[in-house]
Amino acid sequence: MQVWGKILGAFFGFLLGGPFGLLLGLFLGHKFDKARSIVYQRRSFAGFGGNQASSAERQAEFFHAGFAVMGHVAKAKGRVTEDEIRVASDIMDRMGLHGESRRQAQNAFRDGKEDGFPLQEILGKVRVGFAGRADLVQFFLELQIQAAFADGSLHPSERQLxxxxxxxxxxSERQLEQRLRMQEAAFRFQQGSFNQQQGGFQQAPTKDQLTDAYEVLGVKDTAxxxxxxRAYRKQMNEHHPDKLAAKGLPPEMMELAKQKTQxxxxxxxxxxxxxxxK
Structure with missing residues (x-):
């Protein structure tokens, strides 16, 4: 988050014009910070997927893009609430992010909330930068869906975005709607008696949980x-952590892939x- 423009603008504005100058300097400093933030975002993705980018650089760019777009989705309802911030923190907790990696995720999330965030440019570079790695691009989309669904509901503006x-x-629209149904079922599945940490059910599942289990795998209950x-093997193949890591999944995001396979x-x-x- 850029703040130095506001600080300097307010300081010099107060010196030159008193309280009125402080307000004017604060306003101009805010505009300057926004412009710097957009330039920074564009530079961050200028080499996304380029031939000169190393594997580590691509992973860092994917990581930043994932949380930045997540921040943009969080703002879809008009403003970012405490619930959206909590959701982002919960995802960081699930990834086991601490220290510098957590700070980078938080900064990226804030970037996505800024006015003028270049969503289409960043998404285009994700798609081009990871062309031929459909599973990784799918992981990126599912990350956004998980974040949107983490509070248990999906707002119409979030769905539209x-x-x-x-x-x-x-x-396609059909592919997204299927992923949305699967994620909604996964949310209910996780809220039931399934224990993510122990990888199983702690008590007999209900009929609804069985229905959700079919939906998690993307098949009908008449399968x-x-x-x-076939559905199970396909889903495991698409989400296997080792396979995603080989294609460039950042190590900080590996825990989410492991949880998905569980x-x-x-x-x-x-x-x-x-x-x-059998």
Whole structure:
């Protein structure tokens, strides 16, 4: 977050014009800070995916873009509330971010909240920079969906913005709506008796939880054992942490991928046990 323009503007404005000068200097300093923030964002992504970018640089850019776009989604309802900030903090906690990496995530989140945030430019560079790595781009989209759904509901303005993000990343409306249904089911699945830390259910699942388990895997509850296996293998292949890491997933985000595979495994095991699949 840029603040020096406000500080200096207010200081010199007060010296030259008293209280009125302070207010004018604060206003001009705010405009200067916003302009600097936009320039910084554009420079940060100027080499996104370029031939000269190292693997570590690409990972850092992906990390920054992920949290910056998350901040932009959080502002979709008009202003960022304490709930949106808590959601972002919860995701950072799930990733195990501390120290410098957490500070970088927080700064990126703030960048996304700024007026004039270059959303389309950044999304275009994510898509081009990771062309041929569809699973990684899908992870980026799912990160935004998880953040939007983390409070248990999806505001119409958030849904509309997610459609913009999905389209810019190369996903169809149908693909996004399917991911939204899967994430909504995953949210309910996690809120049930499924324990993320222990990777299983602590008590007998309900009929609704069984229905959510099918939705988590992206299949109907009428799916055959073969259809279930294919869906499970496909989802595990797309979200496997080692595969995503090989394609450039930042190490700070690996924990989310691990948690997703635990969730997929639990959903698959639940259906197999309840339906008697082998």
């Amino acid at each position: 997610l459609h913009v993000i999905a389209r810019s990343l190369g996903f 055959t054992s073969q259809e279930l296996k 969730e997929l495994q639990a959903a698959y095991d639940l259906i197999r046990k309840e339906k008697g699949f």
